[in-house]
Amino acid sequence: MRSFYASCTAVETGQDPLQCRIAIVGDKDQKGSVVLAASPRLKKEFGIRTGSRLHEIPYDASIQLLEPDMGQYLRLSTEITKLFHRYVPKDAIHIYSVDESFLQIDGTDRLWGDAWETARRIADDMMREFGLPCAIGIGPNMLLSKLCLDLEAKKKSIAEWTYADVEKKLWPVKPLSAMWGIGPRLEKKLNRMGIFTVGDLAAYDLERLESVFGVMGNQLYYHAHGIDHSKVGAPIIQGQVSYGKSQILLRDYTDYGEICAVILEMCEEVARRARRNRLAARTIHLGVGYSKQAQVSSFHRSTSLEKPSAITMELYEACLLMLNQHLQPCAVRKISISVTNLVPDHVLQLDLFQPEKEHRHQLGYTMDAIRDRFGSAALLRAISYTPAGTSRRRARLIGGHKSKERNIR
DSSP states (O other): OTTHHHHHHHHHTTOOTTTOOEEEESOTTOTTOBEEEEOHHHHHHHOOOTTOBGGGSOOOTTOEEEOOOHHHHHHHHHHHHHHHTTTSOGGGEEEEETTEEEEOOTTOHHHHOSHHHHHHHHHHHHHHHHOOOOOEEEOSSHHHHHHHIIIIIHHHSEEEOOGGGIIIIITTOOSGGGSTTOOHHHHHHHHHTTOOSHHHHHHSOHHHHHHHHTHHHHHHHHHHTTOOOOOTTOOOOSSOSOEEEEEEEEEEEOOHHHHHHHHHHHHHHHHHHHHHTTEEEEEEEEEEEEOTTOSSOOEEEEEEEEEEEOOHHHHHHHHHHHHHHHOOSSOEEEEEEEEEEEEESSOOOOOTTOTTHHHHHHHHHHHHHHHHHHOTTSSOOGGGGSTTOOHHHHTTOBTTBOOOOOOOO
16 A cells, blocks of 8 residues: 555545645654654655654645544555455465555456456555555565565556566665665675675575574575565464564653663563463563664663563563663663563472562463453553653554544444
8 A cells, every 4th residue: 555544544534645745643742753654745745754753844834744543544454455355365365564465366367367457456446445546566476576566566556576577676776675674784784794785695605694694594595586485375383483562762761760661661561472372581682772863873682581481570670681781871762672582481480589489470460361351551560650651651552553532333
């Protein structure tokens, strides 16, 4: 979907999604609030993108600043998925995000025509029934269809890449972060290895990539050649390797106590997610990002616990150790916490020096049961009621953002 949130809002307010100038911002009262979506015309004329900040939007009477209605976006996303069911069976659809899906259309040509004709039919249905514009990338696998979408179809509405296009269209791509699956941190590491384009990655020694990145190195190499064996509709691998939470703060946090308050809230949520699946963590990861004005780099560190745990305060204490070792005297704007090396939590190893551990272990599950029944804000720690806390506000959000209340009859 093209600028999905902005387009949905445009249609709901009787405007043309391709002609209006709409920016969907998380909170209009916060100058540092993130732009969640910008209409195509706003992107073209003012250079505003998803991820821009509210203070970066110039004052112009034609620009509309609106807050998100996540409930409505999710409802429309569900209806769009129902539209896909007309063209392919359920197991041929992979919902990638609220505004993006993969469809495997093998064997449907006698019903709808070739891939291009099917794409045009879907785009026409989308515009006629919802008034929403979309872009469609066609490819022989999920990777190439996604790259085609991101790098060409978003400009042309519909485009197709084949294996024959890899050398001409994919290999020249730079920076590397423009390649699906490569983030800024990985890009920097690849740059240090002398890899600056996808073509450089494709020509790099496979064994060297595997020695540096492991399995991911193998995937990077073959993705650079357009090779992807992922199957749409394949069963999800049982089990999850990690649970985590990341939060961009609405203001700069400079007070150490306030930073600790947010970390404790996040540890509570991460521990709750692990306990929901009766798992405990051996390793906990902490990431801290500083304000743009800071002259130091963010840090990401991890530590292993002596004994696996899903107790909030034990995870919190591990985070504090990492925080105290690496925190710089700069304003904090982003915090991320995750746990890995998960093991079943059904066996508790008693500790002679911590006789209350069994009680704290069971208390976490009791608190989870109350929250599951009465809502996540039904039981909060005292720090959530301080100016530093974010849990009370976030409990009112859907998908991390606001949603308008609607009367249902």
